Amino acid sequence: MKIEYFGHSAFQITSEEGMKILIDPFISGNPACTTAVETMNPDVILVTHGHVDHFGDALEIANNSGATVIATHEIATFVQKQGLNAIGMNIGGTVSINDLISVTMTDARHSSGMDFLEDMEEGGVATGFVITLESGKKIYHAGDTGLFGDMKMVIGDIYQPDISLLPIGDKFTMGIEDAAVAASWLQSRIVIPMHYNTFDAIEQDANIFAKYVEDESLGTFTLILQPGEEYEEE
Numbered sequence: 001m002k003i004e005y006f007g008h009s010a011f012q013i014t015s016e017e018g019m020k021i022l023i024d025p026f027i028s029g030n031p032a033c034t035t036a037v038e039t040m041n042p043d044v045i046l047v048t049h050g051h052v053d054h055f056g057d058a059l060e061i062a063n064n065s066g067a068t069v070i071a072t073h074e075i076a077t078f079v080q081k082q083g084l085n086a087i088g089m090n091i092g093g094t095v096s097i098n099d100l101i102s103v104t105m106t107d108a109r110h111s112s113g114m115d116f117l118e119d120m121e122e123g124g125v126a127t128g129f130v131i132t133l134e135s136g137k138k139i140y141h142a143g144d145t146g147l148f149g150d151m152k153m154v155i156g157d158i159y160q161p162d163i164s165l166l167p168i169g170d171k172f173t174m175g176i177e178d179a180a181v182a183a184s185w186l187q188s189r190i191v192i193p194m195h196y197n198t199f200d201a202i203e204q205d206a207n208i209f210a211k212y213v214e215d216e217s218l219g220t221f222t223l224i225l226q227p228g229e230e231y232e233e234e
Contacts, residue, residue, distance in 0.1 A: 007032025007227030026056030047071040048143030050114035050123025072124030108145035152185035167195035169202030180212035
């Protein structure tokens with residue numbers, strides 16, 4: 001299994017069997033990303049919500065690669081109207097990919113207007129995802145969110161993710177202290193900070209976040225990835 005970080009909230013997970021799952025593909029407009037859109041060839045694209053810095057290049061990448069987009073019903077319907085493959089779902093639901101990998105949509109506390117359109121349309125609600133790989137390993141992408149109790153009661157206690165990707169940028173999402181509380185509730189083996197330092201408004205020191213996690217979460221390791229870096233494990 002491999003996790004590649006493209007900056008902001010954009011990641012690609014390559015499963016044990018080689019399936020590529022691209023999340024929040026903000027690539028061409030992302031000042032932290034050096035990867036070209038044309039090089040991306042995912043099997044599936046997950047979109048947490050409708051904002052341009054998360055929906056990003058989903059249409060172009062889906063058109064180039066033939067990938068299926070998975071998102072809320074509203075966003076999926078918009079993608080389908082562009083002539084592309086999409087699966088719509090909603091919070092609490094799970095879809096299976098090739099009977100090998102499952103994607104569960106979770107709550108997030110944020111907005112989701114499709115602000116990249118001239119007349120902004122509603123994108124449904126903001127979401128996160130728990131991805132269960134072939135081995136049973138679980139990766140949680142929180143999307144853009146503030147701290148909320150179901151991070152402990154549902155996502156932590158029931159889904160029990162092995163790896164959690166959490167926003168720390170503040171202003172539009174949780175800041176460092178709240179994200180550290182989220183990490184303590186989730187009790188994942190590894191937590192990876194995201195959605196910070198892309199723009200001045202969300203500038204943060206991830207090392208301070210790591211220190212908070214170390215103080216609050218026994219057994220959780222903070223993995224700080226720079227854009228373009230990857231993490232791989234058996």
